Amino acid sequence: MKTDNSPARGTRDLLPASVAVRDHVLESITAVYRRFGYQRIETPALEDIARLQGGQGGENEKLIFQVLRRGLADEIAADTPVRDLVDLGLRFDLTVPLTRFYGNNQAQLPSPFRSLQVGPVWRAERPQKGRYRQFYQCDIDLIGEPSVLAEAELIEATSQALAAVGLEGTTVRLSDRRFLAALAEAAGLPAQSWDGFFIVLDKLDKIGWDGVRNELEGLGLPSTSIAVAVDTISALQGLEPAKIGDALADAVPTMGAAAIEDLATTTACLDRLAVDQPLSWQFDPTLVRGMGYYTGQIFELSHPGSRSSVAGGGRYDKLIGRSLDRDVPACGFSIGFERIVDLLERSARRDAVALLVESDVPTIEILATARGLRGEGLAIETIRRSGKFGAQLTRLESAGFTAFIHLRNDSGVVTRGEVRALGAADSTGRS
Amino acid sequence: MKTDNSPARGTRDLLPASVAVRDHVLESITAVYRRFGYQRIETPALEDIARLQGGQGGENEKLIFQVLRRGLADEIAADTPVRDLVDLGLRFDLTVPLTRFYGNNQAQLPSPFRSLQVGPVWRAERPQKGRYRQFYQCDIDLIGEPSVLAEAELIEATSQALAAVGLEGTTVRLSDRRFLAALAEAAGLPAQSWDGFFIVLDKLDKIGWDGVRNELEGLGLPSTSIAVAVDTISALQGLEPAKIGDALADAVPTMGAAAIEDLATTTACLDRLAVDQPLSWQFDPTLVRGMGYYTGQIFELSHPGSRSSVAGGGRYDKLIGRSLDRDVPACGFSIGFERIVDLLERSARRDAVALLVESDVPTIEILATARGLRGEGLAIETIRRSGKFGAQLTRLESAGFTAFIHLRNDSGVVTRGEVRALGAADSTGRS
Numbered sequence: 042m043k044t045d046n047s048p049a050r051g052t053r054d055l056l057p058a059s060v061a062v063r064d065h066v067l068e069s070i071t072a073v074y075r076r077f078g079y080q081r082i083e084t085p086a087l088e089d090i091a092r093l094q095g096g097q098g099g100e101n102e103k104l105i106f107q108v109l110r111r112g113l114a115d116e117i118a119a120d121t122p123v124r125d126l127v128d129l130g131l132r133f134d135l136t137v138p139l140t141r142f143y144g145n146n147q148a149q150l151p152s153p154f155r156s157l158q159v160g161p162v163w164r165a166e167r168p169q170k171g172r173y174r175q176f177y178q179c180d181i182d183l184i185g186e187p188s189v190l191a192e193a194e195l196i197e198a199t200s201q202a203l204a205a206v207g208l209e210g211t212t213v214r215l216s217d218r219r220f221l222a223a224l225a226e227a228a229g230l231p232a233q234s235w236d237g238f239f240i241v242l243d244k245l246d247k248i249g250w251d252g253v254r255n256e257l258e259g260l261g262l263p264s265t266s267i268a269v270a271v272d273t274i275s276a277l278q279g280l281e282p283a284k285i286g287d288a289l290a291d292a293v294p295t296m297g298a299a300a301i302e303d304l305a306t307t308t309a310c311l312d313r314l315a316v317d318q319p320l321s322w323q324f325d326p327t328l329v330r331g332m333g334y335y336t337g338q339i340f341e342l343s344h345p346g347s348r349s350s351v352a353g354g355g356r357y358d359k360l361i362g363r364s365l366d367r368d369v370p371a372c373g374f375s376i377g378f379e380r381i382v383d384l385l386e387r388s389a390r391r392d393a394v395a396l397l398v399e400s401d402v403p404t405i406e407i408l409a410t411a412r413g414l415r416g417e418g419l420a421i422e423t424i425r426r427s428g429k430f431g432a433q434l435t436r437l438e439s440a441g442f443t444a445f446i447h448l449r450n451d452s453g454v455v456t457r458g459e460v461r462a463l464g465a466a467d468s469t470g471r472s
Numbered sequence: 473m474k475t476d477n478s479p480a481r482g483t484r485d486l487l488p489a490s491v492a493v494r495d496h497v498l499e500s501i502t503a504v505y506r507r508f509g510y511q512r513i514e515t516p517a518l519e520d521i522a523r524l525q526g527g528q529g530g531e532n533e534k535l536i537f538q539v540l541r542r543g544l545a546d547e548i549a550a551d552t553p554v555r556d557l558v559d560l561g562l563r564f565d566l567t568v569p570l571t572r573f574y575g576n577n578q579a580q581l582p583s584p585f586r587s588l589q590v591g592p593v594w595r596a597e598r599p600q601k602g603r604y605r606q607f608y609q610c611d612i613d614l615i616g617e618p619s620v621l622a623e624a625e626l627i628e629a630t631s632q633a634l635a636a637v638g639l640e641g642t643t644v645r646l647s648d649r650r651f652l653a654a655l656a657e658a659a660g661l662p663a664q665s666w667d668g669f670f671i672v673l674d675k676l677d678k679i680g681w682d683g684v685r686n687e688l689e690g691l692g693l694p695s696t697s698i699a700v701a702v703d704t705i706s707a708l709q710g711l712e713p714a715k716i717g718d719a720l721a722d723a724v725p726t727m728g729a730a731a732i733e734d735l736a737t738t739t740a741c742l743d744r745l746a747v748d749q750p751l752s753w754q755f756d757p758t759l760v761r762g763m764g765y766y767t768g769q770i771f772e773l774s775h776p777g778s779r780s781s782v783a784g785g786g787r788y789d790k791l792i793g794r795s796l797d798r799d800v801p802a803c804g805f806s807i808g809f810e811r812i813v814d815l816l817e818r819s820a821r822r823d824a825v826a827l828l829v830e831s832d833v834p835t836i837e838i839l840a841t842a843r844g845l846r847g848e849g850l851a852i853e854t855i856r857r858s859g860k861f862g863a864q865l866t867r868l869e870s871a872g873f874t875a876f877i878h879l880r881n882d883s884g885v886v887t888r889g890e891v892r893a894l895g896a897a898d899s900t901g902r903s
């Protein structure tokens with residue numbers, strides 16, 4: 042009986058060529074971060090459901106795959122609340138697990154702790170093209186460094202990681218949550234409206250200034266405040282680095298000297314970095330970042346090939362400490378792993394030579410020949426000769442092989458051909 | 473408030489030193505298999521629950537983490553069967569997903585297809601020391617090769633993979649399900665008792681011959697049959713390779729010429745392989761392997777450091793084809809990933825140099841210095857000087873650093889010390 046072999050709705054199988062691209066991205070990123078002292082950790086896919094629903098995940102908490110308790114009766118009693126049936130869930134991000142991990146293992150971790158996480162997360166989103174219910178995230182976090190040394194290092198390392206993957210031409214956009222707070226204050230917006238104001242501002246890329254104004258008015262915000270906010274932001278766009286500090290002190294006086302000094306330090310570091318490597322960056326007063334837990338500088342990396350950012354992060358000094366008795370400074374960067382994989386070209390090319398074996402060659406000779414060739418440093422895949430020689434070579438070529446070796450039995454003498462390039466190969470196949 | 477930060481029951485966090493060992497195992501194994509033409513694939517963690525409960529998983533099907541359907545009412549109606557509440561489950565092995573994967577993607581896969589899978593699986597087992605509810609499996613499968621070329625290649629590649637990981641001194645044990653069937657027949661055991669007979673025989677390692685005899689009698693099997701089976705097995709243990717074929721033809725006449733010829737070929741290949749590399753192997757008539765789907769040769773790799781085998785596999789020609797309209801020959805080897813990681817020594821040693829930074833060094837200078845050192849090929853982790861110098865060096869050493877560099881501000885001049893080895897370092901720290 043022929044059965045449906047599709048993967049579960051919204052998920053996908055990854056074929057060898059896809060996995061090869063993903064491994065390349067992973068290995069390149071890991072190698073760069075390792076040079077900065079970041080070490081990989083791993084947490085379980087399953088977390089206690091109460092932790093996942095603790096409020097840190099925002100809208101993502103509605104998308105949790107929940108796991109049924111074990112040992113339930115075969116039939117459920119009447120009016121059992123669903124929450125009584127589940128005890129675990131699949132993680133929807135790597136930040137909730139990191140917070141728990143740090144709390145659980147801090148005694149064994151160095152300070153500062155540089156963490157690199159790469160792994161799958163799960164969200165029960167409505168399936169759509171290019172969006173999957175299981176996808177990888179890649180998070181880098183520096184826990185325990187209170188100064189913007191963390192921000193500057195994370196931006197430098199991440200720019201280099203993306204360059205190592207093959208994504209050149211990224212641009213850094215930088216802002217600070219403390220600037221946004223001061224902006225809202227300077228505009229005379231009531232404090233309870235700030236979150237709504239930030240959420241609308243975050244949509245500027247998609248809806249433009251007119252859209253932002255309309256949505257802010259829709260929230261019932263005073264039009265004078267809106268005008269002040271928009272004018273202030275406009276005045277702060279495209280400034281020369283050296284002028285940002287003074288401009289901020291004028292425009293948003295409640296921002297505070299420390300926050301302005303931090304911005305001056307980070308921008309000076311980026312300016313200096315740009316001397317040593319290609320780097321484009323800008324202060325972007327419209328940058329918001331979605332999550333509510335940021336407390337200081339925020340940043341994104343964009344790439345001309347992608348409409349949305351390819352990496353984003355910021356400082357979150359109040360999150361890690363929630364599960365401890367004290368605040369722990371922390372700053373992180375999350376790379377859009379799937380987005381980057383999508384930006385890279387796929388090549389079927391494989392670093393392997395096909396050993397094409399006629400059916401009358403004894404198994405023991407096939408293995409010994411392959412072993413000898415591997416001893417010479419070749420990756421050898423043994424494949425039986427079948428069908429027309431030329432057609433088989435074409436199949437090998439489209440499977441990504443770049444060369445083949447023909448092994449045959451000449452009246453009892455096993456004869457090995459030379460390494461022959463595919464594509465350029467003689468399709469008669471005589472070797 | 474201090475909260476409980478433990479991972480979910482039966483799961484664990486993996487700290488950097490553990491992940492480093494696991495990455496080493498994974499990279500070493502992958503590199504070897506790649507030389508044989510195996511390519512990594514990936515399937516989703518979630519599969520449709522009906523597929524997971526399809527009977528292929530034996531006892532493991534009782535240990536599935538089941539996932540609640542999305543969009544259920546907040547309260548469950550009376551007498552709702554549990555099975556109506558779930559639609560997905562976490563995979564408990566990599567074989568069920570491979571079968572589905574091959575069925576789903578065969579048109580895009582080469583033939584033969586050499587697959588390498590490494591990834592987590594989940595089983596809701598009672599938590600116990602050294603056993604976790606999430607653990608990694610590593611499966612290698614050759615799909616589409618009907619001859620024992622597959623068996624011999626898998627054994628060769630897997631021996632080399634384990635040697636590359638650092639596990640020398642493995643022994644291969646080899647048998648054939650067709651031998652076991654012929655043995656049961658020769659002993660006059662009724663066909664319906666064969667599975668029970670094999671299950672008991674599989675326990676020989678643990679319960680010894682007396683235990684096997686007792687349990688077989690407990691199954692109600694005729695004592696004459698038991699005696700014949702035990703005698704036949706004993707007579708076939710420790711044979712010289714050249715004599716195995718004749719001994720089998722005598723002892724278990726229904727085994728058939730093809731199966732005996734296959735065994736002769738595999739053993740000849742192993743004999744020849746043993747000329748080129750250290751290899752110990754034996755025909756083991758007591759080998760059974762747990763899963764019911766094997767159809768031909770079966771094999772295990774054992775290591776003196778582990779009581780149970782470190783890898784096992786065999787031919788399963790009837791499984792892949794179940795979801796298609798035809799049989800597809802297949803042979804696989806599964807490496808006990810967690811067991812191998814446990815056998816390896818952990819070293820905290822890291823290939824990174826600590827850049828120890830005094831608090832009065834400007835951030836921009838810290839980053840530029842670290843960048844320059846990374847440009848010289850060093851992995852540099854920036855760490856702030858704190859507390860007593862000697863005590864901090866001791867902490868760095870136990871965190872695995874082998875060297876450090878001191879960066880300080882001498883009256884406005886940033887001064888970089890030399891690379892100093894840790895352990896041998898001057899604990900006054902003047903550089």
